[in-house]
Amino acid sequence: MGWKNYMGMLVLFLMVAAAPLIIRNDYYLGVLVFAALNCLACIGLCLLMGYAGQISLGHAAFIGIGAYASGYMTVRLGLSPWTAMAAGIFLSAGVALIVGIPALRLKGHYLAMATLGFGSILHIVAVAAIDITGGPGGLNNIPAISLFGIALNTDTRFFYFSWAIVLIGLYFGFNLIHSRVGRGLRALHGSEDAAGSLGINTASYKIQIFVLSSVYASISGSLYAYYINYIDPGPFSVMHSVLLVTMVAVGGLHKIWGAVFGAVLLTLLPEFLSSFSEYFQVIGIEYKPDYDTLIYGLILLIIMLFLPEGLFGGFGDAIHALQGKMKRLREARE
């Protein structure tokens, strides 16, 4: 893991540590908690999509498995939140293994369709298995999680907790991609046949990374349940899977930092737009909430049109281009 990534993590750590001192409003911290939860799921998805080159349009289902495992085991079985979260991880990994072995034999659109179908099926199960999931009525009174005897029931505490887990997730992710496995994955992404000819067990690598990314998603789901204290099938629908893929794509597929960037940006953007509407009211322009959706779509469109490598990749390119231009300008002047 290169010094740049260490520096990046250090900067993120300092930002996280300082944030609650500057932002003293639970609303903003709450939004950042959701950003952290999306980050976690996106890091896992980025490992799968950006490094192993496999698409998943069913990741919200793994978030759902984590959330429902946590919800069911704490509310109905009375287990501790940590045990329930661990059980969720094993359950997600197991499901990912069972789904992954046949699904990852597929390629491109077929893999996308298979994962999409998987996501839909799990959503239907969440709606229909009323005795376990509470059906559309959901599960409420999910307890808060405690760390060293401190209940994480305030926004500030949960903010630190969730971002600490993101940092741990990042650390694992970086270590993985800078290991033999990571290099193998990138070879796999470049060309599956070439990677195979070099002695990389492509099938096994793909399944391992799929399972790993499901674990990231499951943890994110468990944290969601402990933070909101209520779950129903709504947040784990196929549309959320699509949103996660969008986050990773907007941030930049081929860099873990891109996933972090995209997740934070797309979590904050709707809230920012909704504050925007208040500003329009101040200067007397009638602004309808429907416009938020339009502007949101427009921003995504512009990013994808002009920065197809995502924001993170795009910025890197832009800086390079700018440096080149400056150099040429300087040369021209001399």
Next chain:
Amino acid sequence: MKKSLLMIGVVIVLLLMSGSVLFAGEKDYRVGCVFAITGKASWLGEPEMKTVEMIAREINEAGGINGHKLKLFIEDSQGDNTRAVNAVKKLIKKNNVCAIIGPSRSGTSMAVIPIVQKAQIPLISCAGAEVIVVPVEERKWVFKTPQKDSDCVRRIYEHMIEKGIKDIGIISGTTGFGNAGRKQLKDIAAEYKINIVADETYSPADTDMTAQLVKIKNAGAMALVNWSIVPAQSIVPQNMKHLKMDIQLYQSHGFGNVKYAKAAGAAGNGIIFPAGRLLAVDSLPDDNPQKAVLLGYKNKYETKFNETVSTFGGHAYDSLWLVANALKAVGDNPEKIREQLEKSELVGTGGIFKLSPMDHNGLDKTAFEMLTVQDGKFVVLKD
């Protein structure tokens, strides 16, 4: 050039951050609203938003409440739990509202309950599920205006007993509304000695319920209750007609949208369902205590927005008037508003509210009127 652009950017960001401070006067009464204005439940949130904006303007044009202007902060939940949680936090922490109206859906309401309970801000939900206000000990700060599912079930069962119907089939949509109704139908059946001989469900996206209806027919049901709030419910009467099932069809108050009756076409004639009186205000007797309120709201809404009034807008109407009356009585202290709400009485669109510390809804089964469908219109059932 670049620097000036940067400066403009900084100024815009600063303005945005101070936005909410700029335009609400210190003396205004601040009330928050969270509705599903866009997204899959926009048919709930849209009329709710229009209604509260209309009433707030009316109140402010008449001089406000005790000389204070009523300032509404309206947030769009998009029918999404996470967005609703953020919206409620924003209203409480950033806009400093003294009470919140909404959310529109049961799921979003359940998701925000822990927040308002902790922040101690009264919330009046516009969603159906009874569990939003029950158990009342755990819902100190939570109220709701839509009628109770259980009262709807009771009205249906009472009508069945009158007609001598004993064995029934039930069919429900797999949404929060359908699921809650299905549970109440099963729980209350024993009380009225009614047998449920068939219990079927359909998903909101289904386009044909023939299979379920055949099962219900074969089980020997004497009547069918179709409990749902999604458009798919209009397919049930059509399928029944094709199957030549002539047993009485009952619907829930979720049928209370004229579009659903129109979608059912000729097959919809004769459907019986309990609903608030707003839908059939024209066929209501003049001495009904709600008639003046209902006509007033209906006429104002329909002239202003040029669309048919719906019960959902009515729930927001009732919620806002409950809050406005409480503000008038005790000012904008959240704790005092909560106490005032617990002893509020209001002749509203949903019924005659009589809230108490033990009942945060305040409606009973008389809030429902048995309605029937006649040529695509709702009228009060005569017998």
